[in-house]
Amino acid sequence: MAAGMSGAAPPKIRIRGLRKSFGEKRVLDGVDLDVATGTSMVVIGGSGSGKSVLIKCILGLIEADDGQIEIDGRDVLRMDRRERDTVNAGIGMLFQNSALFDSLPVWENVAFGLMAQRGATRAQARQRAAEVLAQVGLAASVGELSPSELSGGMQKRVGLARAIAAQPGIMFFDEPTTGLDPIMGAVIDGLIVDCVKRLGSTAIAITHDMASARRIGDAAAMLYGGRIVWTGPAGALMDSGNKLVDQFTHGRREGPIQMELRK
Numbered sequence: 001m002a003a004g005m006s007g008a009a010p011p012k013i014r015i016r017g018l019r020k021s022f023g024e025k026r027v028l029d030g031v032d033l034d035v036a037t038g039t040s041m042v043v044i045g046g047s048g049s050g051k052s053v054l055i056k057c058i059l060g061l062i063e064a065d066d067g068q069i070e071i072d073g074r075d076v077l078r079m080d081r082r083e084r085d086t087v088n089a090g091i092g093m094l095f096q097n098s099a100l101f102d103s104l105p106v107w108e109n110v111a112f113g114l115m116a117q118r119g120a121t122r123a124q125a126r127q128r129a130a131e132v133l134a135q136v137g138l139a140a141s142v143g144e145l146s147p148s149e150l151s152g153g154m155q156k157r158v159g160l161a162r163a164i165a166a167q168p169g170i171m172f173f174d175e176p177t178t179g180l181d182p183i184m185g186a187v188i189d190g191l192i193v194d195c196v197k198r199l200g201s202t203a204i205a206i207t208h209d210m211a212s213a214r215r216i217g218d219a220a221a222m223l224y225g226g227r228i229v230w231t232g233p234a235g236a237l238m239d240s241g242n243k244l245v246d247q248f249t250h251g252r253r254e255g256p257i258q259m260e261l262r263k
Contacts, residue, residue, distance in 0.1 A: 012037040012202040018067035029226025040203040042217030051206035092168035096175040098159035100147040107143030132161040153184040173205035177212045189215040
């Protein structure tokens with residue numbers, strides 16, 4: 001039974017009929033998805049399937065063509081800019097490539113939103129940065145370094161620290177293990193789970209890393225052909241009974257998913 005029906009708590013995030021095209025290419029073609037409060041939803045799908053577009057539509061970074069995106073029962077697509085900014089202030093984001101500012105030391109990267117949006121003083125921001133860096137396993141002294149001095153795994157940790165600094169109620173993770181070796185990927189996934197649980201946040205992670213998906217997710221959904229074609233427990237990803245999901249999760253060349261040839 002879908003969340004939001006009689007007897008169930010309303011979902012934290014409710015998406016209905018979401019559509020987005022770029023010219024002739026329809027990327028999202030009627031996406032329906034519910035994310036329950038306090039749970040982590042993993043969205044899987046191939047490259048170019050629209051996973052990042054979905055998150056950017058929720059954040060308002062891309063303007064959707066049609067549909068509804070409700071957060072706490074309010075349709076963010078019908079909000080004015082100020083209302084949307086207020087909602088977005090309660091969302092933390094870990095970008096695929098960490099997206100750190102090279103010109104700022106690590107602690108200012110971590111506390112950037114606190115100073116820019118929450119009016120924190122530099123002293124307050126520096127203290128908070130040290131606290132969240134500790135939560136992702138980094139010493140306060142790392143805060144004085146430049147992002148360029150950090151390894152890929154450390155940059156991911158800093159990106160995660162920045163995402164949790166304002167204690168957001170909603171968190172998004174865009175391919176959190178891309179570019180990391182399997183051990184560091186497992187470390188980052190563990191930190192993500194710990195941080196989400198500590199904050200009691202609702203999370204959406206997009207990934208094509210099946211090990212990561214099962215570590216992070218409570219629930220999972222597959223995006224294909226512009227729509228959600230399957231939802232279920234993340235633990236069932238490798239044995240879903242759905243031909244599309246099974247081909248994708250097991251990396252089978254033969255199956256209903258055919259690679260498009262670019263002309």
